[in-house]
Every structure is written in structure tokens, then in C-alpha cells.
Amino acid sequence: MKVTIITVSDSRSTLTDVxxxxxxxxxxxxRTFSISELLIVKDNVREIKRLLMECVSTSDCDVIMTNGGTGPTSRDVTPEAILPLLEKRFQxxxxxxxxxxxxxxxxxxxxRFLVGSILDKSIVCLPGSAKGPVQLNSVLKQVLPHLVQMLRDQLHDHKPTTSKQLEQVNVCxxxxxxxxxxxxxxxxxNIIFEKCDQLINDSAYVQVEALHRLKMTDKVLAFDLRPKDIPPFRASIKDGYAVLSDDESKIRRVVSVHCAGDQRLSQLNPGECVRVSTGAVIPDAADAVIQVEDTKLVSRTMDEETDIEVLVMPKKGQDIREKGSDLSSETVFARGTICTPSLINLLAAGGLFSWKRLQSFRTDSERESVLAQQPGFLPVFREPRVAIxxxxNEIGDCDYPETIIVDTNRIVLxxxxxxxxNMEHVIDFGIARDSTDSLxxxxxxxxxxxxxxIVTSGGVSMGEKDLIIPTLTQQFGAQLHFARVWLKPGKPTTFFTLARKGKPPVLIFSLPGNPVSVLVTCQLFVLPAIRRILRYPITQLYPRQIKVKLEHEIKMDPRxxxxxxxxKFTDSIPSANCNVFSNQLSSCLASCRDANLLLKLPESEQCSSLPAGSIVDAFFISL
Structure with missing residues (x-):
């Protein structure tokens, strides 16, 4: 049994950790136990979550044991970080x-002890005291092996009761x-989008969730939102003096001072001015601000200005930001708007994350309705939970023997x-073997x-070990919608839906196993489907498309x-250099290095090759 040990501490290092x-x-x-890794992480919720999920996803350990951060102080945040990630808890x-x-x-x-599981890994959170290992050693050695075995299904057979033997076909x-x-x-x-719409319109599908502002990027607003005015008052654009623009007095008495953050409003009469800082509230009567550079000090006390001389007479409205001039309360952030970082900033500035917002939200989930009222949260269309x-039999993780091919597909997906x-909703289940039972x-x-x-890679072509289609259709009753698409690379791309009683249907994408095919088909089919579920506008389901000019001749494919x-940008039209990636085989992952375009080339029935200088469509991508 392999154990990864994580010490949670701001002060300890690999040299000082005991x-x-x-x-x-x-x-x-x-001998039952072997130690995979000894790691150290800071007392920070985000860092603890990141390291834990990295161990869950990439490590072959059976137990992840943390020590430290379980006490009562504000820096003790291990349970707060890990509890939301647990699938089961063993109190x-x-x-x-x-x-x-x-x-x-x-x-x-x-x-605060915490024990639970994520996937088939046991999670144990213990105190950081150096006496703990001696005190708890006996209990851990007795209980952990049985817990690990149960999570691995080694003591009990948890196969579906509906399982039946697949029809055996002689390879000949x-x-x-x-x-x-x-x-x-x-x-x-069209088929994929139709099934996406059926999923999100299913009565059992939870439509809306409340997300914290730090997790809202690229999500879609589920309600119309109306902000408060920005600025919420008439504010000075410059450091200077608030005045009456029709006052012809050259000498003005400084009767008050407004600094940024002050809430008071001073009275203002002809012959007077109020000194203001940038961003400070302007007196109601004032209709202009004179910058400091356009004035001269006439008289003063020991530490304060008394009178100033106006060197340049102001114009009405000069250097004043009117209430709501940046963002009006009449503005509506419409349902269906994508939350970019700049929009989230506007929502925050508009008071929509605060306690005092006027709107309340009623979603299709009582929990989400309550959560949406909390400061920092807003309702968005729910992001799907995605399994990969x-x-x-030939692939393994990075630490497998050299004879095994490293599985890069899960990393890329x-x-x-x-x-x-968000990371916690992309669940990496690892590598299934080429057998019906494993699948x-x-x-x-x-x-x-x-x-x-569910997104899988491999097992959908013509090989004798390609068992995904019969497994899903015969064992689970999934509906196969297509198993071949006319494109290169990615011809064996396969798509299913699986109906569930009392639950919304599941969309299953089974992609080819070649690394480049996974990259391309995920960009063409999976990501647009996720955007459709998130309610992206139809014009934004795909990456931005541009026209590019080829630098070299390209031979065409029948597909x-x-x-x-x-x-490569030029002075006139963007130019795509395809000569960099001479090897376009779907198994050649190196051809994706530095790639930022997918050229969309027509099938060869139209022409056998495209000469240099041809204009073609291309998608911006991140590979």
C-alpha cells in the first residue's frame, strides 16, 4: 500500500520537518506500507487544494495523509481546504x-481530524504534533489497509448487477x-448540440449554480443584473477646487476640504471654493473643478490655505465625473452574458457582490438560491461535471517503466x-485497461x-481490443449516435448518450487514441458542447476564426x-507558416509544439493541392 505524506506548514521545510x-x-x-512521497505545502487553502488534487490525479498512491493545519487558529485551514473535495467522509x-x-x-x-475518500484514494488529515505519529501509529496500521481494500473494490464485487457477457467475436x-x-x-x-439542448432542458438537470466571483470567469450569467451607479456620487477627476462656473470672482475663499472617502457635503456660495482630491465627492452646488495647476495661493494660516486666485476660469462640467457616468444603474447585464474578467470587475464595482445589493435570486435549487444571496456569489448557468x-494496455503514467507509452491524452484533456x-469539476479517473470489466x-x-x-480516448477504432462501443451499448444501454466522422485527424470520433432514471442523460464522447486526434476532436466537438451547456451565444461556441495566407503549397486529403x-503576422494579412510542422501524422504530438492555429482545409475533391498564397480559414487555438 503506497502512502503520500503532506506536511502543511508555513515554517517547516524538508530539512526541519519532523x-x-x-x-x-x-x-x-x-511491510504493508511503502512511502511514495514526502511533500510540504504552505497553510493556504488554494495551495492545499491544488496539491491534493494533483496527488489524486497523478499519483499512484493509495493513501494521502496530511499533518498540520488542523488546529483552531486562523492559519489552520487544512479541513477547510479538503472537506469540500471529499466524495465520502468517514466520521x-x-x-x-x-x-x-x-x-x-x-x-x-x-x-480537527478529517478522514474521507476521493475516487479510490483514502484521505487522512492529522495534527502536526511530533507526538502524533507515535500515538496514532497502531490505529492507522489496523484500519487503513481495510479502508484501502474496500475503496479498491478488493473485498467486495461492485460490478453493475445488470452486467452481462459481451458477445465474443473470433478475430478472424x-x-x-x-x-x-x-x-x-x-x-x-448538429447531433451533439441537439443532445446538449436535451440535457440542459431535462427537468432533472440543475440549471443554475451560485459561484464565487473568483470562479466565475468564462461562465454565463443566469439572471439579468442591475448595478448601482458608478461613481455613486459626483466625483472630482483631479486634485483642485470645486467652484461655481458662473462665478466671476478671481479670488476665492477656501471654505472646506473634501478628501477621497469623505461623505460630507459642504455648502458653496459665490466667492468660495472647496478643496477636493481626485475621486472626492463634489458639493451639490459646484459645477466645475479647477485643477491645482491653474490656481495661485493668496493667503494662508500656519497649516491651511485661506484664499486662492483663479488663473484660468473654468467651464461648466469641467473635471467632474457625474453620478453614473461610468456605469448607470439603468444598465442591465443581461442573462446569457459571458463573465470575462473585466465584466466581473464591473459587477463588483456595481455592488452586485455585496450584502447591500437589491436583487434576490430564486434558482431551481434551494441550496443555490441561498448561496446566491451570500456576498461574493452570483448565479450563473451550472457548469457540467466532466469525467475523463x-x-x-500499452499506456501508463509518467512514472511507469520505459516500455510503457506515457499517457498524454488525459493531461491535454x-x-x-x-x-x-473549474478544476474540481473535471474528474480524472486514470487509465482503463482493454477489458470489458475494466471499462x-x-x-x-x-x-x-x-x-x-464523459470523455474517453482510445478503444473506438477497428482493433480487436476496441471495446468501448459494445461495452456502452450492451452493458449500459447507451444510444450510439455516430461512430465515424469525415475529417482528418479524428475519423473514429464516437458519440453516445446514456439515459438514467430520475436523472438527466449523460453525454459520452469517445475520442480516438492518437494524441493529435484528441487535441483536434476535443477542440471541434467537446469544447463547443461544453460551451453549449454553459449557454454560450451561438457565435462564441468555437474559437475565433480568421483568414490566413499560406506560405507554402499544401497537398490536400480526400477528407x-x-x-x-x-x-506569422505581416504588414498586410496574417500569414500561417505550415512548413514548421512537416509531420502532420495524428500520432505525432511534437507537431503541436508552438501551434496556435488549426487550418481548416477543404477536401481534395475540389483541388489536389493549395498553392502558396492561398487564403484559407483557420481557428485560433491553445495546444
Missing amino acids: TGPLYAKLLSDD AMEQLLAHTSFEYTQLASLS ERPRKSPYPIISIEEAT FSTG KQLLTGLV ISFFQRALDRDCDV PEFRRAII
């Missing part, structure tokens, strides 16, 4: 650990041509998907997590082809 290494030593004395084990500690000291009552008798019709990109896209996993969906287990785990979208390229 508790983590002591846990490692005591556990490894028992009886928490009580057992606490009771064991009480036998040694009553100060254990100040520690398998079809030599695909039995599935091939469809165009447009047809495939790869398939194949996660990077692309987390550009649209059933992986799909069932994704369904148990109530994922709305529409999407080639990786890099853009």
Missing part, C-alpha cells in the same frame, strides 16, 4: 483517531469494414477542459459521481483536414 518523516518511518516499519474513523489521542492528552480536543471473423456510417462534421455537430479517462470548467468499472464510477459528460500551424 512529523512527516516520523509518520513515514513508523508506517514503513510494517467514525475521525472519532476513533480523536479518542486515541485523548488517551494521551486532552489538548487533542483542539485538533471480425468485420473488415466499419459497420457504422460516416457523417460530416456539420451533421455530427484513457483506455489501453484536463488542460483544455479546465479552461472552461464497466470506469464508466460506472463516472456515473456514480453524477458526471454530466476535410485540420492542420496544425503557427501564425
Whole structure:
């Protein structure tokens, strides 16, 4: 059993940490346990979450054990960081650990033990005291092995009760041509969007969620929002003096001072002025501000101005920001607006994240309705929960033996998907093997997590171990909508929907296993589907498209082809240099290095090649 130990501390380093290494030593004395890693992270919620999810996603450990950050102080945030990420919580084990500690000291009552699981990994949060490893060693050694075995399904068979044996086909008798019709990109896209609409219109689908402002980027507003005026009062644009513009007096008495943040409003009469700072409120009677540079000091006290001389007479409205001139309360941020960073700033400036906003929200979930009223939160269309996993006996993670091909597809899928969906809603299940039992287990785990979208790579071509289509259709009753698309790369792209009783349907994208095919088909099919579910406007479902000029001749393919390229700007028209990526094989991941364009090339029925200087369509992408 492999254990990763994380010490949570602002003050400890690998040289000064005592508790983590002591846990490692005591556990490894028992041959049941081996230590994968010893890590240290700061007492910061975001950093703790990031490291934990990184270990869950990429480590082959069975247990992730943290120590530190469980006390009562403001810097002790380990439970706050980890509790929202747990799928299951084992409170009886928490009580057992606490009771064991009480036998040694009553100060254990100040520690907050936490035990749970994420996927098949056990999560144990313990105090950072150097005495803890000795006190808790016996309990951990007794309970953890059984917990790990249960999470791995080694003690109990949790296969679906509806499972049935797949029809065995002799490899010599398998079809030599695909039995599935091939469809165009447009047809495939129309089918996907139709099923996306069915998903979000399903009565069981939760439409709206309340997100904190730090997680709202690229999400879509679910309600019309009306802000307060910005500025909320008449404000000075410059440091100077608020005056009456029709007052012809050259000498003005300074009767008051308004600094930024002051709320008082002074009276103003002819022959008078009020000294103001940039951003300060302007007296009601004032209709102009004279900048300091256009005045001269006439008289003063020891530490204050008394009279000034106006050197340049002001014009009405000069250097005043009127109430609502930046953003009016009559402005409506419409339902369906994408939340860019600049828009989120406007929403914050407009008071829409504060306690005092006037709007209340009623969503289709009581929890989200309550949460949307909290400061810092607003209702947006719910982002889907997305499961990803790869398939194949030949692939492994980065730390596998050299004979194994490193699985890059999950890395790329996660990077692309987390550009649209917050990290905690992209769930990496790892690598399924080329067997019916393994595929059933992986799909069932994704369904148990109530994922709305499942994205797999590999297992959908003509090989004898390509078992995804029969597994989903025969074991789960999924509906196959298409299994071949007329494009290059990505011809075996496959799409299913799976109906569930009392729950919304699940969209399943099974992409080819070649790395470049995954990159291209995710950009063409999966990401637009996610944007559709998020309610993006139809004009923004795809990356921005531009016209580019080819620098070199390109030979055409019988299928529409999407080639990786890099853009090079000239004085006239953007020019895409395709010569950089001479190897366009779908297995060649190196061809994506530095690529920022997908060239959209027509099929070769129209022409056998495109000469240098040809103008073609291209998508901006991030590979």
C-alpha cells in the first residue's frame, strides 16, 4: 500500500520537518506500507487544494495523509481546504483517531481530524504534533489497509448487477469494414448540440449554480443584473477646487476640504471654493473643478490655505465625473452574458457582490438560491461535471517503466477542459485497461459521481481490443449516435448518450487514441458542447476564426483536414507558416509544439493541392 505524506506548514521545510518523516518511518516499519512521497505545502487553502488534487490525479498512491493545519487558529485551514473535495467522509474513523489521542492528552480536543475518500484514494488529515505519529501509529496500521481494500473494490464485487457477457467475436471473423456510417462534421455537430439542448432542458438537470466571483470567469450569467451607479456620487477627476462656473470672482475663499472617502457635503456660495482630491465627492452646488495647476495661493494660516486666485476660469462640467457616468444603474447585464474578467470587475464595482445589493435570486435549487444571496456569489448557468479517462494496455503514467507509452491524452484533456470548467469539476479517473470489466468499472464510477459528460480516448477504432462501443451499448444501454466522422485527424470520433432514471442523460464522447486526434476532436466537438451547456451565444461556441495566407503549397486529403500551424503576422494579412510542422501524422504530438492555429482545409475533391498564397480559414487555438 503506497502512502503520500503532506506536511502543511508555513515554517517547516524538508530539512526541519519532523512529523512527516516520523509518520513515514513508523508506517514503513510494517511491510504493508511503502512511502511514495514526502511533500510540504504552505497553510493556504488554494495551495492545499491544488496539491491534493494533483496527488489524486497523478499519483499512484493509495493513501494521502496530511499533518498540520488542523488546529483552531486562523492559519489552520487544512479541513477547510479538503472537506469540500471529499466524495465520502468517514466520521467514525475521525472519532476513533480523536479518542486515541485523548488517551494521551486532552489538548487533542483542539485538533480537527478529517478522514474521507476521493475516487479510490483514502484521505487522512492529522495534527502536526511530533507526538502524533507515535500515538496514532497502531490505529492507522489496523484500519487503513481495510479502508484501502474496500475503496479498491478488493473485498467486495461492485460490478453493475445488470452486467452481462459481451458477445465474443473470433478475430478472424471480425468485420473488415466499419459497420457504422460516416457523417460530416456539420451533421455530427448538429447531433451533439441537439443532445446538449436535451440535457440542459431535462427537468432533472440543475440549471443554475451560485459561484464565487473568483470562479466565475468564462461562465454565463443566469439572471439579468442591475448595478448601482458608478461613481455613486459626483466625483472630482483631479486634485483642485470645486467652484461655481458662473462665478466671476478671481479670488476665492477656501471654505472646506473634501478628501477621497469623505461623505460630507459642504455648502458653496459665490466667492468660495472647496478643496477636493481626485475621486472626492463634489458639493451639490459646484459645477466645475479647477485643477491645482491653474490656481495661485493668496493667503494662508500656519497649516491651511485661506484664499486662492483663479488663473484660468473654468467651464461648466469641467473635471467632474457625474453620478453614473461610468456605469448607470439603468444598465442591465443581461442573462446569457459571458463573465470575462473585466465584466466581473464591473459587477463588483456595481455592488452586485455585496450584502447591500437589491436583487434576490430564486434558482431551481434551494441550496443555490441561498448561496446566491451570500456576498461574493452570483448565479450563473451550472457548469457540467466532466469525467475523463484513457483506455489501453500499452499506456501508463509518467512514472511507469520505459516500455510503457506515457499517457498524454488525459493531461491535454484536463488542460483544455479546465479552461472552461473549474478544476474540481473535471474528474480524472486514470487509465482503463482493454477489458470489458475494466471499462464497466470506469464508466460506472463516472456515473456514480453524477458526471454530466464523459470523455474517453482510445478503444473506438477497428482493433480487436476496441471495446468501448459494445461495452456502452450492451452493458449500459447507451444510444450510439455516430461512430465515424469525415475529417482528418479524428475519423473514429464516437458519440453516445446514456439515459438514467430520475436523472438527466449523460453525454459520452469517445475520442480516438492518437494524441493529435484528441487535441483536434476535443477542440471541434467537446469544447463547443461544453460551451453549449454553459449557454454560450451561438457565435462564441468555437474559437475565433480568421483568414490566413499560406506560405507554402499544401497537398490536400480526400477528407476535410485540420492542420496544425503557427501564425506569422505581416504588414498586410496574417500569414500561417505550415512548413514548421512537416509531420502532420495524428500520432505525432511534437507537431503541436508552438501551434496556435488549426487550418481548416477543404477536401481534395475540389483541388489536389493549395498553392502558396492561398487564403484559407483557420481557428485560433491553445495546444
